[in-house]
Amino acid sequence: MSQHKVLFGFHAVTVRLKTAPASIVEVLFDGTRRDARMKQFLERAREAGARLIEADSLRIAKLAGSHGHQGVAARVTEVPLAHSLDDLLDGLNVPPLLLVLDGVTDPHNLGACLRVADGAGAHAVIAPKDHAAGLNATVAKVASGAAETVPYFMVTNLARTLGELKERSIWIVGTSDDAPRTLYQQDFTGPTALVLGAEGPGMRQLTRKTCDELVSIPMQGAVESLNVSVASGVCLYEALRQRSSAG
Numbered sequence: 001m002s003q004h005k006v007l008f009g010f011h012a013v014t015v016r017l018k019t020a021p022a023s024i025v026e027v028l029f030d031g032t033r034r035d036a037r038m039k040q041f042l043e044r045a046r047e048a049g050a051r052l053i054e055a056d057s058l059r060i061a062k063l064a065g066s067h068g069h070q071g072v073a074a075r076v077t078e079v080p081l082a083h084s085l086d087d088l089l090d091g092l093n094v095p096p097l098l099l100v101l102d103g104v105t106d107p108h109n110l111g112a113c114l115r116v117a118d119g120a121g122a123h124a125v126i127a128p129k130d131h132a133a134g135l136n137a138t139v140a141k142v143a144s145g146a147a148e149t150v151p152y153f154m155v156t157n158l159a160r161t162l163g164e165l166k167e168r169s170i171w172i173v174g175t176s177d178d179a180p181r182t183l184y185q186q187d188f189t190g191p192t193a194l195v196l197g198a199e200g201p202g203m204r205q206l207t208r209k210t211c212d213e214l215v216s217i218p219m220q221g222a223v224e225s226l227n228v229s230v231a232s233g234v235c236l237y238e239a240l241r242q243r244s245s246a247g
């Protein structure tokens with residue numbers, strides 16, 4: 001059992017049904033839910049050949065480790081999205097767009113960052129092993145399926161990894177609310193790693209020093225900074241906008 005991972009919630013389980021149905025060991029569903037969403041979900045699960053087990057809400061909550069399961073949870077095997085960051089970068093035929101999270105430890109924030117990384121077409125999310133949230137069921141639920149599509153690499157030494165990215169001519173753009181240049185002055189069309197900092201203190205000093213540029217998101221009101229997942233969205237979508245108009 002321990003080599004299995006658990007996904008819960010409609011989005012997270014549906015994405016796995018779509019992307020890697022063979023990795024699903026079993027799906028537990030709440031048979032008392034007879035609404036259209038559940039019916040559609042069960043149809044998809046049957047089409048994908050998943051083993052369906054009717055269970056009560058409490059049993060599903062036990063498996064999920066949360067009551068926010070919406071009546072579905074799945075036991076799945078791990079599916080590596082990419083073997084290594086190097087493999088992933090070697091296989092790209094477009095300029096890489098990477099999201100680096102330095103110290104994001106809240107699973108809800110990590111989930112939201114993965115979701116927006118998927119939406120904006122980032123190729124991977126990178127975080128330091130000793131200073132980050134791991135990929136757990138809560139992250140997968142909040143990510144709404146993006147934990148299944150965006151490779152998440154936890155690295156031993158973030159500064160070293162950023163150095164290696166630089167050697168690949170990837171431009172390291174850090175973000176901080178006190179940076180004098182705004183992200184709208186930054187060219188994101190080339191190979192780019194966007195670095196965001198921790199919920200409280202922002203990027204660590206060494207990470208900050210390793211960046212090639214620092215940019216800020218203009219703040220028009222009274223608050224000084226945005227939530228890290230919101231800031232990730234603003235930056236990644238600016239990169240997507242520039243890349244789309246560069247054609």
Ligand SMILES: C[S@@+](CC[C@H](N)C(=O)[O-])C[C@H]1O[C@@H](n2cnc3c(N)ncnc32)[C@H](O)[C@@H]1O
Nearest residue numbers: 175176177196197202203216217225226228231
């Ligand atoms: C809650 S903020 C931390 C704020 C902290 N004062 C700092 O020094 O960045 C978490 C992360 O979101 C990003 N962020 C939030 N607001 C930002 C802004 N206005 N400009 C640039 N980055 C921002 C940065 O990466 C920041 O490290």
